[in-house]
Amino acid sequence: MRERVVIKWGGGLITDKSSLCTPDLEILEQLAQTVSDCIQHDLDVVLVHGAGSFGHLRSKYWRLNEGFLPHARFDKDEKCMNQREAVNTVRQEMLELNAHVCRALEQKNLTPVIHPPHLWAQNTGPVFSGNLHRFHEQSEGQVHVTFGDVVDVEGEPQFGILSGDDLVVRLAIELPAVKRLVFAIKGVDGLLRVPPEQASEDDLIEIWTPEIEFKGVHESSIDVTGGIGLKASRGSLVASHGIEVMMVNGGKMERVLNAMLGNPVRGTLISDKQ
């Protein structure tokens, strides 16, 4: 079996996060090229992408991350009357973003195999349920693609947000032949010791373990999932299973590719121990 890499493209990287449902097609084209290059180097790719402006804004407004809220009062938006309709709309909008991702891959002659989580996964967090068998077979040129989504949740909440950062945990740990996990993130080189706007070249944490403090922006006014902190903690969980985990600046394609290939690169290596 060929070896594989799991990569997460942050939603903020592939969309304009402040404006509803706007993909960044240029970045998608460049990222798709890294996937193609990786496969040329005999490494298969399992791709997970985030939501950015296709998921967070509407999910935040309708508080979908909190589950069904029968007593909460919401004003309708331009597409939805209630939370249930918002669940369906966000699912549709994620499929729309996914179509942009897949088109970028197809333009590089790759064959995406799409796995929308609301069709096969339930519950949220890194121990979500759902059979990963669908990701096992992978012929050359195929790319398994999945993404953060609104999924059904057992019990009272009824639904919730399953982040791509949770999907990568089970994909990296449970799928056969996975060598490493890469997070391609927007605007920063990795985890930083100081807030990004104050950071100089020297403030990058090159090897991070969970007791090291870092400063990241978590736009809680926009995000319904955990921002960079979630990636760090999920990354160290994966690293504890002996899988290499790297976080790199997703705007620098040579870094993204080298991280996927396991070559030394500027970024943060996520570890689970001191």
Ligand code: IPE
């Ligand atoms: C969020 O997924 C999914 C929805 C809001 C529907 P992620 O947590 O993977 O998304 P990003 O990377 O933060 O945008």
